[in-house]
Amino acid sequence: MGKMERFPFIVLVAGLLFFLFADFVSWALPMFVLKDIPMKKVSDLAAEAKAKNTSAWADFERLAASYPEQFKKYYGEVNEESFAKALKIGHRWYVAEGCWNCHSQMVRPVSNETLRFGIPGVSNTVSYPSEFQNELQAPVLWGTKRIGPDLIREAAVHNIDWQVAHLYNPESTSPGTNMPGYPWFFEKDEKGNIVPNERGIGLLTYIMWLGSWEVKPTKEWALK
Amino acid sequence: MATNVATAGGEVQVTNLVNYTLVKLHVAMGLIFFIIVGLMGFLYSLQLDGIYPFPGIEFLSAGRVRMIHTAGAAYGFLVNMFTGLLYWAVPRFTGYKVFNEKYLGGFMFIGLQAAVLITVVAILFLGMADNVEWGETPWWLDPIIVAWLLLHAIQFGAPIIKASQKAPLYVTGWYISAMLVWTPLVVFMGNFIPRFWSAGSGAGAVQSTFIHDLVGLYVTPVAWGLMYYFVPVIMKKPMWSHGLSLLGFWGLAFFYPLNGVHHYLWSPIPMFAQYSAVFATVAIEFAVTSVLINFMMTLRGSAEVLKYNVPLRYMYTGAIFYWITCFQCAFHVTLTFQKVIHFTDWVTGHAHLIMFGTFGMWVLGMAEYVWPRLFGKETMYSKGMSEGAYWLLTIGVIAMFVDLTAAGLVQGFDWIGLNPWIDSVNFSKPFWYFRSVTGIMMLTGLLMYAMNFYKTATAGKGLEAQLRESA
Numbered sequence: 001m002g003k004m005e006r007f008p009f010i011v012l013v014a015g016l017l018f019f020l021f022a023d024f025v026s027w028a029l030p031m032f033v034l035k036d037i038p039m040k041k042v043s044d045l046a047a048e049a050k051a052k053n054t055s056a057w058a059d060f061e062r063l064a065a066s067y068p069e070q071f072k073k074y075y076g077e078v079n080e081e082s083f084a085k086a087l088k089i090g091h092r093w094y095v096a097e098g099c100w101n102c103h104s105q106m107v108r109p110v111s112n113e114t115l116r117f118g119i120p121g122v123s124n125t126v127s128y129p130s131e132f133q134n135e136l137q138a139p140v141l142w143g144t145k146r147i148g149p150d151l152i153r154e155a156a157v158h159n160i161d162w163q164v165a166h167l168y169n170p171e172s173t174s175p176g177t178n179m180p181g182y183p184w185f186f187e188k189d190e191k192g193n194i195v196p197n198e199r200g201i202g203l204l205t206y207i208m209w210l211g212s213w214e215v216k217p218t219k220e221w222a223l224k
Numbered sequence: 225m226a227t228n229v230a231t232a233g234g235e236v237q238v239t240n241l242v243n244y245t246l247v248k249l250h251v252a253m254g255l256i257f258f259i260i261v262g263l264m265g266f267l268y269s270l271q272l273d274g275i276y277p278f279p280g281i282e283f284l285s286a287g288r289v290r291m292i293h294t295a296g297a298a299y300g301f302l303v304n305m306f307t308g309l310l311y312w313a314v315p316r317f318t319g320y321k322v323f324n325e326k327y328l329g330g331f332m333f334i335g336l337q338a339a340v341l342i343t344v345v346a347i348l349f350l351g352m353a354d355n356v357e358w359g360e361t362p363w364w365l366d367p368i369i370v371a372w373l374l375l376h377a378i379q380f381g382a383p384i385i386k387a388s389q390k391a392p393l394y395v396t397g398w399y400i401s402a403m404l405v406w407t408p409l410v411v412f413m414g415n416f417i418p419r420f421w422s423a424g425s426g427a428g429a430v431q432s433t434f435i436h437d438l439v440g441l442y443v444t445p446v447a448w449g450l451m452y453y454f455v456p457v458i459m460k461k462p463m464w465s466h467g468l469s470l471l472g473f474w475g476l477a478f479f480y481p482l483n484g485v486h487h488y489l490w491s492p493i494p495m496f497a498q499y500s501a502v503f504a505t506v507a508i509e510f511a512v513t514s515v516l517i518n519f520m521m522t523l524r525g526s527a528e529v530l531k532y533n534v535p536l537r538y539m540y541t542g543a544i545f546y547w548i549t550c551f552q553c554a555f556h557v558t559l560t561f562q563k564v565i566h567f568t569d570w571v572t573g574h575a576h577l578i579m580f581g582t583f584g585m586w587v588l589g590m591a592e593y594v595w596p597r598l599f600g601k602e603t604m605y606s607k608g609m610s611e612g613a614y615w616l617l618t619i620g621v622i623a624m625f626v627d628l629t630a631a632g633l634v635q636g637f638d639w640i641g642l643n644p645w646i647d648s649v650n651f652s653k654p655f656w657y658f659r660s661v662t663g664i665m666m667l668t669g670l671l672m673y674a675m676n677f678y679k680t681a682t683a684g685k686g687l688e689a690q691l692r693e694s695a
C-alpha cells in the first residue's frame with residue numbers, strides 16, 4: 001500500500017489519469033458524436049437570417065423603422081454587418097446582465113415544455129444540438145435556473161413593441177413580475193421620447209433572434 | 225516565524241513551522257468576503273421578492289450582483305479561507321515549511337485579493353462577465369487565476385513532496401496532492417474549452433463538468449483533507465478506519481470528475497454521457513458514505529466533546545448536512561426527479577446546503593479552532609457569541625434549505641401544469657420572502673462570528689504576555 005500513499009502515484013493516477021479519463025468520457029466523446037455539425041460564426045447567422053428572411057430579420061427592420069435616429073447613429077443601414085453587430089452587442093449584454101441567471105435557453109423533451117414554450121402551429125420542437133452550434137453559444141447559455149420563462153423560442157412569443165416596453169419596465173407589461181427594469185438600455189431622442197440606445201437595440205435584436213430559425217413561415221406582425 | 229520564549233535557561237528562539245501572518249491574513253479576508261458574498265446573495269433575494277432597494281442603478285443591477293455572489297463565494301470566500309487553513313495544516317502534518325513564505329506567500333495573498341477585486345469591478349462596472357456559472361470572472365482574467373493556482377501548487381506541493389520522500393503521506397496529504405493538480409486543470413478546462421474549442425452541446429458538457437469539478441476537485445478535496453487533519457487533532461485520537469479513508473479518496477478521485485453532465489440532464493448532450501454521469505453520481509454516494517461512516521465512528525465514545533467544543537460541533541453539523549445533501553442527490557440525479565426539480569429553487573436549496581451548510585460550516589469551525597491559537601489566546605473572546613453564531617447559522621441554513629426545497633416542488637409542478645408563468649412567480653413569493661428572512665439570520669450569525677474574531681484578536685493579552693508578566 002505504501003506506493004499508493006505517496007505524492008507521485010497520487011498525482012499521476014488520481015490527479016492526471018482519472019481526470020483525463022473523465023474529460024474523455026464527458027467531453028471528448030460527446031464532441032466526437034457532435035463533430036459533423038457545422039460551427040457557425042455570427043456573420044453566418046446574420047447571412048442566414050437575411051437569406052431566409054426570418055422573423056428576426058423582420059424585427060430588425062422594424063427596429064430600424066421605429067427608431068430611425070438611433071438606428072442610423074449606432075448601426076447605419078439594415079444589412080448583414082449591422083445585424084451581426086447587433087447580435088454580438090446583444091449577446092454581450094445578455095451575458096453581462098446575468099439574464100441567464102433567471103432565464104434558461106433549453107426546451108427539454110419532458111414536463112410539457114414543448115407545450116409551454118412551443119407556439120401552436122409555429123414550433124413544438126425540443127432543443128437540438130445544431131441550434132446551439134454557433135459562436136453565440138460558446139460558452140453555452142442553457143442556464144441552470146428559471147425565475148422567468150425559457151427564451152430559446154422567444155421570437156414567436158411577443159412582438160417587438162412588447163419587448164421594448166418590457167425591457168424598459170417589466171411591470172408595464174407583466175404586473176407582479178420580479179424581473180428588473182433596464183433603463184440604461186434606453187435614451188431620450190430629440191423629441192424627448194424614450195428609445196432604445198445602441199445596447200438596447202442590440203439586446204432586443206438578440207432576444208427576437210432567439211428561436212427565429214424555428215418560426216416558419218415568417219410571422220405577420222399585427223401592428224397595434 | 226521565530227518567537228523568543230523565556231525558559232529557565234534564558235531566552236531561546238523557537239522557529240515555527242507555520243507562518244501565522246499568512247494564516248491570519250487569508251482567514252480574515254475569507255471572513256470579510258463571506259460577509260460580502262452573503263450580503264450580495266441577500267440583495268439578490270430582495271430582487272426576487274420584488275423589493276430590490278436599488279432599481280434602475282446600472283452598476284447595482286440585480287443580475288450583476290448575483291454573479292458577484294457566486295464568483296465571490298468561489299474565489300473571495302472559499303479560496304481565501306482554504307488557503308489560510310492550508311498554511312496552518314500543511315506544514316503541521318508534513319513537518320516542513322511551505323515553499324516560500326515571505327515573497328511567494330505575500331505575492332499570492334495580494335494576487336488573490338487583486339483578482340477578486342478586478343472581477344468585482346469588471347462585472348459591476350464594466351459589464352464584463354462570462355456565462356460560466358462559478359466562473360463568472362471575465363475570460364481574460366482566467367489565465368491569471370490559472371497562474372495563481374500553479375503558484376499555489378508549488379507553495380503547498382513543496383512540503384508535501386519532501387514529506388512523501390520519507391514516508392507514506394497521511395490522508396490529508398493525498399487529498400491535497402491531488403487537488404493541487406486538479407484545480408489548475410479544472411479552471412483551465414472550464415473557462416477555455418467552452419469558449420475557444422467547442423460550442424453548444426460540447427461546451428455545455430464541459431461547463432457542467434466545470435461547475436461540478438470546482439466543487440468536487442477543489443472544494444471537496446481541500447475540505448475533506450482539512451477535516452482529516454482537524455478532527456483527529458481536536459479529538460486527540462486517530463481516524464477510525466484507514467481502509468475507509470482509502471476507499472473514500474480513490475472513490476472520489478475516480479467517480480467525481482465523471483459526474484459533471486448530471487447538471488444538464490434531458491439536454492441536447494448525447495444521452496450516453498448523461499447516463500454515465502447518473503451512474504457515476506450514484507457511485508460517488510458510496511464513496512461519500514464511506515467517508516462519513518469513518519468520521520461518525522471516530523466520534524463514537526467522544527460525542528460529549530460536541531457539547532462544549534464549538535469548532536468540532538461545526539464540523540459534525542457540516543458532516544450531517546453533507547449526508548443530507550448526498551442523500552437528496554441520490555434522488556434528484558434520476559431522470560424522473562429531474563423532470564420536476566430542474567431549473568427550480570430545489571437546486572438552489574441543494575447548492576446552499578452543501579456550500580453554506582457543509583463547506584461553510586467546516587471552514588468556520590476550522591477557523592474558530594485556529595484563530596485563538598494564532599493570537600496566543602486560550603479561547604475565543606466570547607463563548608456566548610460563539611454559540612449564538614453557531615445556532616443562528618445552523619438554524620438559518622436548515623430553514624433556507626427546507627424553504628427552497630418546498631419552493632422548488634411548487635415551481636416544478638406549477639410549470640408542468642402549464643399555468644401562466646406569472647403564477648409560479650406569485651406562488652414562489654412567500655417562499656422567497658422567507659428565504660430573505662433566513663438570509664438575515666445567516667448574516668447576523670456571520671456578523672456575530674466576525675465580531676468575536678475581531679475581539680479575540682484585539683482584546684486582552686495573549687498567553688505569552690501573561691506569562692512574561694507573571695514571571
Ligand code: HEM
Nearest residue numbers: 144145262265266268269297571572575579580663666667
Ligand atoms: C447569507 C447567506 C446567503 C444568501 C442569503 C444567499 C442567497 C442566494 C440567492 C438569492 C441566490 C440566487 C438563487 C437563484 O438564482 O434563484 C444564490 C445562489 C447561489 N449561492 Fe447563495 N446565498 C448565501 C450564501 C452563500 C454561500 C456562503 C455560498 C457558497 C459558499 C453560496 C453559493 C451559492 C451558489 C453556488 C448559488 C447558485 C445556485 C443555483 O444556481 O441554483 N451562497 N444565493
